[in-house]
Amino acid sequence: MIDKFSVIPLYYQLAKLLKNQxxxxxxxxxxxxxxxxxxAEKFEISxxxxxxxxxxxxxxxxxxxxxxxxTFVSKPKLDNVVFELDSYNWQLNERGLDWKTKxxxxxxxxxxxxxxxxxxxQDDNTPFLYFSTVLLVEGEPxxxxxxxxxxxxxxxxxxxxxxxxxxxxxxxxxxxxxxAAKKVIQVSLATEAEGEVLNIPPESPVFLxxxxxxxxxxxxxxxxxxxxxxxxxxxxxxxxxxxxxxx
Amino acid sequence: MIDKFSVIPLYYQLAKLLKNQxxxxxxxxxxxxxxxxxxAEKFEISxxxxxxxxxxxxxxxxxxxxxxxxTFVSKPKLDNVVFELDSYNWQLNERGLDWKTKxxxxxxxxxxxxxxxxxxxQDDNTPFLYFSTVLLVEGEPxxxxxxxxxxxxxxxxxxxxxxxxxxxxxxxxxxxxxxAAKKVIQVSLATEAEGEVLNIPPESPVFLxxxxxxxxxxxxxxxxxxxxxxxxxxxxxxxxxxxxxxx
DNA sequence: TAGTGGTCTAGACCACCGG
DNA sequence: CGGTGGTCTAGACCACTAA
Numbered sequence: 001m002i003d004k005f006s007v008i009p010l011y012y013q014l015a016k017l018l019k020n021q022x023x024x025x026x027x028x029x030x031x032x033x034x035x036x037x038x039x040a041e042k043f044e045i046s047x048x049x050x051x052x053x054x055x056x057x058x059x060x061x062x063x064x065x066x067x068x069x070x071t072f073v074s075k076p077k078l079d080n081v082v083f084e085l086d087s088y089n090w091q092l093n094e095r096g097l098d099w100k101t102k103x104x105x106x107x108x109x110x111x112x113x114x115x116x117x118x119x120x121x122q123d124d125n126t127p128f129l130y131f132s133t134v135l136l137v138e139g140e141p142x143x144x145x146x147x148x149x150x151x152x153x154x155x156x157x158x159x160x161x162x163x164x165x166x167x168x169x170x171x172x173x174x175x176x177x178x179x180a181a182k183k184v185i186q187v188s189l190a191t192e193a194e195g196e197v198l199n200i201p202p203e204s205p206v207f208l209x210x211x212x213x214x215x216x217x218x219x220x221x222x223x224x225x226x227x228x229x230x231x232x233x234x235x236x237x238x239x240x241x242x243x244x245x246x247x
Numbered sequence: 248m249i250d251k252f253s254v255i256p257l258y259y260q261l262a263k264l265l266k267n268q269x270x271x272x273x274x275x276x277x278x279x280x281x282x283x284x285x286x287a288e289k290f291e292i293s294x295x296x297x298x299x300x301x302x303x304x305x306x307x308x309x310x311x312x313x314x315x316x317x318t319f320v321s322k323p324k325l326d327n328v329v330f331e332l333d334s335y336n337w338q339l340n341e342r343g344l345d346w347k348t349k350x351x352x353x354x355x356x357x358x359x360x361x362x363x364x365x366x367x368x369q370d371d372n373t374p375f376l377y378f379s380t381v382l383l384v385e386g387e388p389x390x391x392x393x394x395x396x397x398x399x400x401x402x403x404x405x406x407x408x409x410x411x412x413x414x415x416x417x418x419x420x421x422x423x424x425x426x427a428a429k430k431v432i433q434v435s436l437a438t439e440a441e442g443e444v445l446n447i448p449p450e451s452p453v454f455l456x457x458x459x460x461x462x463x464x465x466x467x468x469x470x471x472x473x474x475x476x477x478x479x480x481x482x483x484x485x486x487x488x489x490x491x492x493x494x
Numbered sequence: 495t496a497g498t499g500g501t502c503t504a505g506a507c508c509a510c511c512g513g
Numbered sequence: 514c515g516g517t518g519g520t521c522t523a524g525a526c527c528a529c530t531a532a
Contacts, residue, residue, distance in 0.1 A: 011502090051519090068510035235482070293523065294522095314530080317498060
């Protein structure tokens with residue numbers, strides 16, 4: 001079952017073997033795997049190698065260990081709700097589509113109550129750098145985004161800031177290293193202005209993506225609100241036990 | 248720096264130490280970690296223990312190894328787009344909220360073109376089990392769902408099928424073990440009927456979650472379409488480097 | 495050639511669980 | 514108490530990289 005002279009690592013062979021047993025139902029959810037010692041003896045490999053193999057399964061959530069009892073097969077938990085924003089965005093470069101980010105506006109603005117709240121600030125005079133952009137794919141507007149960062153430098157707006165229009169890029173262009181990001185997606189209806197920019201009727205359903213960039217101290221240093229056309233974007237999730245090398 | 252007599256595992260102490268160095272900027276993105284041998288000598292622990300510590304960082308995406316060169320600090324990739332469906336759903340049991348799933352309809356139906364397509368079927372006579380439910384939280388309707396599974400058993404609809412109204416639960420109640428699930432989220436506007444069930448005006452923005460359950464052979468065995476109230480649900484994502492024990 | 499990470503071994507002791 | 518997984522060691526050989 002395991003080829004000790006193969007170039008494929010032993011732990012990898014064993015992991016694949018166990019995964020197959022689980023996927024075919026030879027090992028059913030709730031059942032225990034053979035103990036590490038048993039597996040080591042059966043395949044004539046060291047226990048550490050067995051542990052590395054089982055570690056792979058644990059990392060993938062297919063089994064869970066209980067100290068003093070054994071390692072058990074989990075049920076596929078299909079109630080996971082981890083989604084990826086399916087869009088042209090990720091495939092833009094891969095697909096070779098014609099896309100560009102068009103700059104609509106860029107200016108320095110004073111604080112306002114909403115920004116004060118979003119950035120968790122006390123004073124009222126913090127200047128912000130404001131950008132608004134549209135993502136055009138094949139000439140069609142798909143995303144309308146308004147971005148705000150704290151304006152620390154007193155230098156003029158630079159070319160480089162416009163070249164990387166992503167919010168993390170914008171923040172780091174200002175010398176602040178982004179360390180974390182929080183995003184919230186909601187549904188909404190396009191306003192008149194948004195509809196005009198995105199070339200869709202007002203009241204059309206859209207995704208609303210609010211993004212907050214945090215620095216190492218977990219303080220907000222960037223914030224943006226993006227409107228995604230509902231007719232062009234969707235979120236997808238795929239969960240379960242399957243062999244990545246097969247699918 | 249590392250307490251060899253602590254109850255805390257050495258690999259865990261070392262992992263935490265390295266994480267801190269990265270988060271504080273002592274080790275910057277692109278820089279190499281000390282080699283495994285160096286770390287082992289410096290802290291007077293075995294190389295295998297060092298490797299286990301670094302393995303944690305690799306799993307978290309904070310560093311990446313290159314054979315023959317070293318292990319390097321990655322940049323925080325904040326363009327990740329992995330969202331969790333934030334809802335009362337997960338907190339229902341934890342929060343002790345009053346919730347229940349109300350069964351609106353349950354019957355056996357014949358195939359139709361849409362189901363034929365979704366289940367990738369040839370013949371036209373496959374019977375389906377159809378359920379429609381509403382999730383009520385604190386008496387308020389939040390989710391309206393229509394579920395379909397292939398009706399294999401000729402037995403009547405059982406109590407147990409109604410007790411676990413989740414789609415995977417429904418499928419497994421029919422003797423088919425669900426192994427994978429595909430979900431797609433879109434935005435939409437509530438229809439007249441949906442608005443009535445959810446107690447919102449028609450044309451309100453809603454999340455539309457389409458779910459397909461697959462068996463071990465990756466064939467569809469369950470399908471559902473759920474309407475989530477847009478004013479009560481949102482998706483959230485949090486990416487970056489932070490210590491899970493601090494946040 | 496020297497240094498790196500990748501794999502593997504054959505032990506050891508421990509904490510935990512069940513009978 | 515014996516069996517389980519959790520940690521740790523001190524070696525070994527390998528493939529890969531760079532000088």
